[in-house]
Amino acid sequence: MQGSANLTIMIKAARAAARKLIRDFAEVENLQVSVKGSSDFVTRAEAMSDEVIREMLQRERPNYGWQSKSNEVEGKDPTRRWIVDPLADSVNFAHGLPHWSLSIALEHKGEIVAGVIYDPAKDELFWAEKGAGAFMNERRLRVSGRGRMVDCLFAAGMPASKSAIPLSVRDIGRLMPGCAGVREWGSPALALCYVAAGRFDGYFERGIRPWHVAAGMVIVREAGGFVEPLGEQPILEGRTIVAANGDIFETFAKELRKS
Structure with missing residues (x-):
């Protein structure tokens, strides 16, 4: 897999958080009898994912800004920030539906220049950098050609x-x-x-x-x-x-x- 140092960091962070989320997802079915219990469990899982991703990204790029549902922080480098969704979609996750992901984007001077979206349940890693193409795992992606x-x-x-x-x-x-x-x-x-x-x-x-x-x-x-x-x-x-x-x-x- 070819990509920049930033892309490598993004993928490592997504996979690290996903390992914890996939273990939590396996427990969701046992919590369905308690609506509140399931909701609280998923909230904690999302917060954990947010923490893991933020810690890894900020350790490698301490000057970059950060934006997610939990908070927004302006970095020392005002031109770059991470935009992160640590668990999308948490409702699917809470109901045991294997259709959720982790999403990490890098914004530079107001433009999204790199993105990583990982679907752990299906082990599908989608990633792209501006000017370098888009991929799912090792396969290059191309939109459909339907015109009607x-x-x-x-x-x-x-x-x-x-x-x-x-x-x-x-x-x-x-x-x-x-x-x-x-x-x-x-x-x-x-x-x-x-x-x-x-x-x-x-x-x-x-x-x-x-x-x-x-x-x-x-x-x-x-x-x-x-x-x-x-x-x-x-x-x-x-x-x-x-x-x-x-x-x-x-x-x-x-x-x-x-x-």
């Missing part, structure tokens, strides 16, 4: 925010009659990885946060796909995203952007 909506399978994210739900339901209602299907599996990070791998032809979501999609953005782009906000604000500020292969992107995005 009727042939396309899309991923959608259903937001937690109540205010964004009506728009998302409207979007799905518009898409469903004219495509092969729409799936909502949780984990925006993996949805983007699946677009990069050609498993999905496109993905959209409203109400995302930077750590949900930062790493996946560079992975899709390096796999030949397009990633834009649904609105006028940048993705990491406006909290909306649309991604797809180049053949279907304009048609897909136009449908979602209808007023």
